[in-house]
Amino acid sequence: MTSVAPLPARVLPWYDEHARDLPWRDPSASPWAVMVSEFMLQQTPVSRVLPVYEQWLERWPRASGLAAEPAGEAVRAWGRLGYPRRALRLHAAATQIVRGHDGEVPASYDDLIALPGVGDYTAAAIASFAFGQRHVVLDTNVRRVLTRTLSGLEFPAATVTLAERELATTVLPGDAPTAARWSVAVMELGATVCAAASPRCASCPVADLCAWRGAGHPAYDGPPRRGQTYDGTDRQCRGRILALAREDHAPVHRSRIDSAWPAAEQRQRCLESLVRDGLLVPVGAEAYALP
Numbered sequence: 001m002t003s004v005a006p007l008p009a010r011v012l013p014w015y016d017e018h019a020r021d022l023p024w025r026d027p028s029a030s031p032w033a034v035m036v037s038e039f040m041l042q043q044t045p046v047s048r049v050l051p052v053y054e055q056w057l058e059r060w061p062r063a064s065g066l067a068a069e070p071a072g073e074a075v076r077a078w079g080r081l082g083y084p085r086r087a088l089r090l091h092a093a094a095t096q097i098v099r100g101h102d103g104e105v106p107a108s109y110d111d112l113i114a115l116p117g118v119g120d121y122t123a124a125a126i127a128s129f130a131f132g133q134r135h136v137v138l139d140t141n142v143r144r145v146l147t148r149t150l151s152g153l154e155f156p157a158a159t160v161t162l163a164e165r166e167l168a169t170t171v172l173p174g175d176a177p178t179a180a181r182w183s184v185a186v187m188e189l190g191a192t193v194c195a196a197a198s199p200r201c202a203s204c205p206v207a208d209l210c211a212w213r214g215a216g217h218p219a220y221d222g223p224p225r226r227g228q229t230y231d232g233t234d235r236q237c238r239g240r241i242l243a244l245a246r247e248d249h250a251p252v253h254r255s256r257i258d259s260a261w262p263a264a265e266q267r268q269r270c271l272e273s274l275v276r277d278g279l280l281v282p283v284g285a286e287a288y289a290l291p
Helices: 006-018 031-040 046-059 063-067 071-078 085-101 109-113 120-131 140-151 162-171 176-192 234-247 254-260 264-276
Strands: 281-283 287-289
Touching (some): 006 176, 031 046, 031 085, 046 071, 063 085, 071 234, 140 162, 234 254, 234 264, 254 264
16 A cells, blocks of 8 residues: 555645636635535536536525525526436525524534435545645545555445445544645545546656556446436436426426427336425426426
């Protein structure tokens, strides 16, 4: 196993020079802005998030503004970011922030993880990036960098393990501000250099410390990794149906839904799942609308 001590010393200066200029990283970004970015960036690339994020913060610069509107408006403003249940959860989190925290995003990890839609990663990320605290922040990019550099494997396990968390803790700087910078820096390294496909090892500041590179880049031999297929899936079908309700400000008649997707059985299954998830509500017998 590679010694962990040199990693922050290499990655932090690299980040200072190469970090992308993103609005949620600006010192003026509020904790609410950081929280919005974390919800939007889950499974969604930065390029798609940026325009929606900017429009969202212009409309709802504080959690109280979002909480004051129907949940359906959050789904509508979510646009084509995908995984729209995130919009419902963010609305629910905003509502709880207003009710339980006087409209201010809480700073403590325990209070954050108690909010709807906030798991370990999101709570740690908000506490670190919005409040400068010391937490292990393990998103996909961070996990990939640490797995390659420290464990010599191409990809981490499907879910975070205790051993992985303990290993990440050993490399986390001791003081909170530096730890918070390290968390975003190693995340940036994974997003821009140590990519899942075609990593740019020649540009990596820790290439000579990387156990995976030192071992000759052995191929991943774990359980099959989930693909990212989209065409023809229930996810695409759900998106088509939801787009009708999002773009109209009136209930969508069943006849329009039927014309949006050719496969009747799949269409019905997806429509029912949208209702079950709270993304659509029946209006009468033949129409549906945002909540």
